[in-house]
Amino acid sequence: MRRWLAVPVLVALAGIAAGTAYVDWSKGGEGAGLYSHEWRPEPVHGYWDPDRFYQSVGTVEGRFDAGQCIDCHSALTPGIVADWRESRHSAPPRRAPVGCPDCHGADHKALAMPTPKVCARCHAEQHDAFLSERKYGFPSHALAMERATDSKHYVDKPKAETSACLQCHSVATKCDSCHTRHRFDAAEARRPEACTTCHSGPPHPDDEAYFASAHGQRYLADGSSWDWSKPLVRGNYPAPTCAYCHMRNGRHVVADKSIWQFGLRQVNPGTAENQVKRQRWIEVCADCHDAGFARERLAELDRERAVTWKTLDRIERRLRDLRGARAFYPRAGERPPYPSDLIDTLLPSERIGFHEGQASAFYNVSPIERDHFEVWYFANLAAYKGAAHGAGSLVGEAHARISAAERAIAAQAATLDGRAAGARPDPSPLWLDGEYTRHNRENN
Amino acid sequence: MRRWLAVPVLVALAGIAAGTAYVDWSKGGEGAGLYSHEWRPEPVHGYWDPDRFYQSVGTVEGRFDAGQCIDCHSALTPGIVADWRESRHSAPPRRAPVGCPDCHGADHKALAMPTPKVCARCHAEQHDAFLSERKYGFPSHALAMERATDSKHYVDKPKAETSACLQCHSVATKCDSCHTRHRFDAAEARRPEACTTCHSGPPHPDDEAYFASAHGQRYLADGSSWDWSKPLVRGNYPAPTCAYCHMRNGRHVVADKSIWQFGLRQVNPGTAENQVKRQRWIEVCADCHDAGFARERLAELDRERAVTWKTLDRIERRLRDLRGARAFYPRAGERPPYPSDLIDTLLPSERIGFHEGQASAFYNVSPIERDHFEVWYFANLAAYKGAAHGAGSLVGEAHARISAAERAIAAQAATLDGRAAGARPDPSPLWLDGEYTRHNRENN
C-alpha cells in the first residue's frame, strides 16, 4: 500500500471499529450491523422487523383469552377476524384451535408481532428449510433483511426511499409476506401473486417474465379454476407457478437450483455444482416436457447470458478507460461525498458497477455512470429473467435496450473523451472493431 | 403592470370576452366554455357527452314499447339484450321492469343516450353524492368533462389526440364508465377493473400501484372466488379494492379523503382539513390493520412526498434560472405559437410546469422543458401513487427515475448555460452543494 494512503485508511478502519462497537441492539434503539449506528429506525420498522423494533400498543390493559380477543376484534377489526375464522388455525384437525394469544401473547400491554420463530413452534420443517438458505449467501430470502439494512446505501439514502425496500425485504423476518395474515394459507402461497407482490419491477422482473411466458398465460387464462388445495407435486397442475418450480414439492428452499444466481454476476454455468443444479432443473421440467427440450432451453439461457455479458463487459471496459483518463464529468471530487463514507470523503473515487460500491450506483453519479448502472442492472435482468422463464419478447426487448444503451454510452464517452483530450474522438475503437460482427459470423 | 404590456393584454382580454359571448351551446354546434369556440365537436363526442352532442339515429320511424324493442334488438344487437336480461333492470324486486323506453324514450327518431340525470330518476342518492364532489374542485369525477374540454390544450392539440382523452373524462357525463351497459352492475363497479379502465398509465398509475401492492396481489390471486354481491362494508372482503377504500360503504364520493390531491401540487399535509381526512383514512385501514400501522404508513407517504418535492423544487429552480438567463433552446419566440393563444402569439414566453400553462407541457417545447414535464408529472406520480398504495417497488423505481432525470437535466442545463454564456459551466451549484447529502445526514 502506498504510504500516503496509510493514514486515512487507518483512520477509516478505526472509525469502522468504533462504529461496530457502538451498535445498540436494544429495541427502539438503533439498527444492527456494521453500518447500523448511522441510521435510526422509523416507527414503521416495527412492522417490518418485529423482533428488533416492534413495540406493543399500550392503550388496553389486561390479559385476555382467545374468545375475549375475538369478541372485541369482531367489532374493531372484523376483516382479520373473518380471515382467521376461515383459516386452518381456527379449526385444525386433531388439536385445539390456534387462537390469538398463542401467537401474540395474552398481555395486551406486551403483545408480540409474530416472527418466523413463533410460526416455527408448529411449522419447524418449513422454518428449518427456510433458514437453510443462508448457506447459499445473498441473494436469498433468509438474508433479505440484514443485507438490506446493513449496507452503505441504506445509510446514504433518505428513509422515504429505503423504507419502501423493507416492505419486501421483510420476507426474512415475518411469514405473512407469502401467507397473508390471518388466513396464513398454503393455497395462497402456491399462486404466483404470492411471489410477484415483491418480485416485480426493473430490479427483479420475475412478474413480467412469468406472466409473459406460456406458463403464466396459461395460469392467467384458467388458473382460477385449478384446485389450489393440492400440494405442488407433479401431475397436480396443468402449468407451473413460481413455487411449483422454485419450491419443488413445497420445500421452503428457493436457492438450491440457482445457477446464474440473480443474473448480476457472470458465472461459469459448467462447474460441477452447476451441473448438479442443471440436473435438478431438468427433473422439474420433465414433469411435462421431454428432457431434451429442457436441456436445450437451459442451453439457450446460457447462450443468452454469454452474449449479454460480452456486451456488458465491453461497456464496462469503456467506463474503466474513461475513468483512467479522468474523463468522468463531474468527477468524484466534484460531487458531494456520501454521508456515511469516511474513505470516500478523504479519497473521492469514481465507482463503476454494483460491486465497487453499491451506494454509487443509484444516485450521486455522473450521467454515464448512471446509464451504465441502468443497463447493467435493469436491462440485463430483463434479458436474464426473460430467457430463464421462456418469455421471448422480454429477451428481444431487453437486448434492444442493451444495444441502444451501448450506442448511447459510446456517444457520451466520445464526448467526454474529446473534452478530456481536447480533440475530436477517433471512432475506431468502437465502430471499426467489429467484435460483435465477428462473434456472430463465427457462431451463427 | 408595465405599460408596454397593457395594450396586448387589453386586446387579449377583449378577445376572451368576445370568445365567451360567441359560445354556442346548441346540440351539434360548437363546444361549451371559455375555449369552446376554438374547437368543433367530432361525431364521436355524441357518445362521450350525450347531453350536449348526441343526435338520435334517424333510420327507423315509430314509437315502440319495451317488448317491441327487445324483439328487434334480440336479432340486431343480441349482446346488449343478453346483458339487460341478466341485469336487475329486467326484474327489479317490488316494481315493474325498467325497459328500453324508460331510459331511451319511445320515439325511435328521437332516442336519447342516457346521462346521469336519467339514472338519477331512480338512483338519486348516488347521483347527489356524485355531484357533491364538485365542491372539492378538480380533479374530481363530476368535473372531469368540463375541465378537459374547456382548456387551452384541448384546442391546441389535434382531435386525434384529444378524442382519446374524452373516453375517460366522460365519467362525468355517463354512468356506464363504471357500470357497463346494459348490466349496470354494482358488483362490477366494486372490482378494481371498473376503475383501472381509466386509472392507468403514466398520468394516473393507480392500476400499476394497486396491482403491485399486497392488496392487489391478493385480489389477483383469489378475487374471482369472492362474493361480489356483498356491499363494500367492513368484514365483507378479504382485501380492499379501489372502491372499498375510496368509496367507503358504497358512497359515491371519492374526493372526500384526498390529502395530497392527485400528487401534482405540493400541499401541507398537516392542515386541520387534512387532519380530518387523515383520520378518515385511519378508520378505513382499521377494518383490517391496527391504527398505529395505518398512521405510520401515512407518515411514510408524507415523508416520500417531502423528499420528492424537495427534488422537484430544485429541478424547477434550475429551469427558472435558465429561463432567466434566456438559455432555453429553442426559445419561445423560435417555435410556432399555440393556435388558440393570442397572448402567446404577441408575447411568446417559456412556461415551466403545468400551472403556468398546460398546453406548453406536452409538446411544442424545448427538450429540457419536456424532460422537466416528464419527471414532474409521470415519475412524480408513480412515486406518489406507489407510496399511497403500498407498492414499494414502484416508489423505488420512481425515485430512481427522478434522480436520473435530475442528473440528465443538470447536464443539459450545463450545456445550455455554457452556450448562453460562451463559457465552460462551473459545476459547483449542483454538485458541490451537498443539500441532498446534508438532508440525509440530518434525517437518517
Place this chain on the structure above:
Amino acid sequence: MRRWLAVPVLVALAGIAAGTAYVDWSKGGEGAGLYSHEWRPEPVHGYWDPDRFYQSVGTVEGRFDAGQCIDCHSALTPGIVADWRESRHSAPPRRAPVGCPDCHGADHKALAMPTPKVCARCHAEQHDAFLSERKYGFPSHALAMERATDSKHYVDKPKAETSACLQCHSVATKCDSCHTRHRFDAAEARRPEACTTCHSGPPHPDDEAYFASAHGQRYLADGSSWDWSKPLVRGNYPAPTCAYCHMRNGRHVVADKSIWQFGLRQVNPGTAENQVKRQRWIEVCADCHDAGFARERLAELDRERAVTWKTLDRIERRLRDLRGARAFYPRAGERPPYPSDLIDTLLPSERIGFHEGQASAFYNVSPIERDHFEVWYFANLAAYKGAAHGAGSLVGEAHARISAAERAIAAQAATLDGRAAGARPDPSPLWLDGEYTRHNRENN
C-alpha cells in the same frame, strides 16, 4: 443504373443465386430460404419448426400402442398425461380416442413432433382457413416462420437473440401455440391469453392495448365466470376477446379484416378493399354497439393514423436530409459491415427505417437512426394498437413519446448538422415552420 454500380451489383446477384442453389432442406441441415445458407439451426429449432428440424429421441426402442405410452408416461411425465385425459382427444364423441401414436407414430426411435399437417387430418377446415391467410402476405400467422428465418437480420444477429423470436413465430409450424398441448382446448384459445402469450411488448402491444380497454377490463373483472365452452358467436359473451373479433365465429382467419395492416405502413384506408373490411368490422361491433358508434370509432382510428404518419414522415424527411448531408455519425463506412451483406460490405450505406433494410434497424446504427427506429416502430405501434382497441391512455402516452422523440431527434440533428457544416444550426426549418400548428388550426 450508374455504371460504377453495375459490377458490385452483378457480383452480389450472382452470390445470391449461388446461395439459393446451396440451400439444403434436409433435416438437421441448414435453414431454408434465400438467406438460410448463412445460418445453422440450433437443437432447439427442432421444437419450433419440427417438420424441418425435429429429430426423434433415440433412447427407447420398440413400437408401442396408446395404452403402453400412457402406462410409462403416467410415471415419467404425468403432467401431459393428465392434460390428455382431460382433453377431448381421450374421449371424443362418436369415435375412438385419439391416442399418442395417432399423432406421434408408434416407433419410439422415430417419433414425430406433430405439425399442423398432422392436426389437419381431423381438423381440415381450421387448417385450410389458417393456410388461406398466406394470400394476405406478411404479417400473417401462416407466414410467420418463413419470413422470420428467411431474412437478413436473422443471419446478422446472434442466435441467443433470434432463438427467442422463434418461440412465437412457430405459430406457423405448430398448433399448440394457441391450443396448449396436451389439452388442445378450443376454450383456451377463445381467451385473450392464448394470443397475448405472443402479442405483447413494444413490437406488438396488443396485450397492453386490449387489457387497457374497457373490453379487456370487463374480461379481467369477471371473465373467469363466463362459459368458455360456448362458441364465439354473437350473444354468447358479455365482452369480446381477441378471437371474438379477429376470428369471428371461430373461423381460423385473422387477416381478412386488417385495414391498417400491422400499423407499420401508411395505407389508404379508403380503398375499395378497405371499405369492405371496414364494413366487416362494423358488423362485428354491432353485436353490442350501434353501427354509428362503430363507424365513428373507426374514423377516430383513421384520424389517429393520419396525425401519427404526418409526424413520422416529418421525422423521416429529417433523417433523409441528414443522410444527404453525410451528417450521420458514425457513418455506414465507419461501422462494421453486416456479416451476411455483400453489397453492404462493398458499398456501405446508411439505411433509414424498416423497409430499406431490416437489419439496420435494430443494431449497428448511429444513435439518431436507432432513435428513429424506436419511435417509428414502438411508439407508432403503441399509438395504433391503442386507438384500434379503444385504449385511450395508450394513445395519449404514445403520442407524447412520439412528440418527445421528434424534439430529441431534432436536437440531435441540429448537433450533427452543425458538426457537418461547421456552423451553428439555423433553428428555423423545424421550429418556425408551424406545420403542426397550422394543421391543428385547420382541422380542430
